[in-house]
Amino acid sequence: MNREEALAIVKPHLKQERYDHTVRVMETAIQLAQTYGVDEEKAEIAAIFHDYAKYRPITEMKRWIESTYLPKDLLHYHHELWHGPVGALLVEREIGLHDKEVLEAIHYHTTGRAHMTPLDKVIFLADYIEPGRKFPGLEEVRKSSWEDLDYGCWMASKNTVSFLMSKSQPIYPETFHAYNALTNKIK
Numbered sequence: 001m002n003r004e005e006a007l008a009i010v011k012p013h014l015k016q017e018r019y020d021h022t023v024r025v026m027e028t029a030i031q032l033a034q035t036y037g038v039d040e041e042k043a044e045i046a047a048i049f050h051d052y053a054k055y056r057p058i059t060e061m062k063r064w065i066e067s068t069y070l071p072k073d074l075l076h077y078h079h080e081l082w083h084g085p086v087g088a089l090l091v092e093r094e095i096g097l098h099d100k101e102v103l104e105a106i107h108y109h110t111t112g113r114a115h116m117t118p119l120d121k122v123i124f125l126a127d128y129i130e131p132g133r134k135f136p137g138l139e140e141v142r143k144s145s146w147e148d149l150d151y152g153c154w155m156a157s158k159n160t161v162s163f164l165m166s167k168s169q170p171i172y173p174e175t176f177h178a179y180n181a182l183t184n185k186i187k
Ligand code: DGI
Pocket: 051, 054, 077, 078, 080, 081, 084, 109, 110, 111, 127, 160, 164, 169, 170, 171, 172, 173, 175
């Protein structure tokens, strides 16, 4: 599957603004992959499909979580966290994409996880820094992202945790696991 084929497959599943975000994540992910010696084709395909399940009805995502191997604890957290894991499942089932590394990068793109792979980090960070994003503190993260992949991910993860805490939101364990593992990794 080449880039054009993959984009054509994902397009009908997304709104225009989300499709435009996807293209920017793809471009950013390829640049990060080139910078850090990560497989560019895997970064491209994972980026294209990372938000594949973003617009599935909440009830459908809930059913996929209940009826498959997906972690049941997701059901106790915000449904915004479901589209990554459900997306990985559906990209495998509906698109027939079986690359485990790509599927895991899609699965964990929102929360991160402990001991993220380089491909996980590229997708997690590209989703955070793509040029259409506007978060407080983003310019600093953008700058670090091209100097040190772990440091960039750590800053993105730290910002997300701080933001959620400032809003008194529950934080999913994997989000903390990502933050803790990255904190131990940077010096
Ligand atoms: O799908 P996107 O909008 O491109 O981005 P995303 O998949 O990274 O989702 C980002 C949202 O997920 C953002 O609003 C922060 C939220 N989020 C990330 N980790 C957690 C979380 N929300 C809660 N409640 N708990 C988390 O641990």
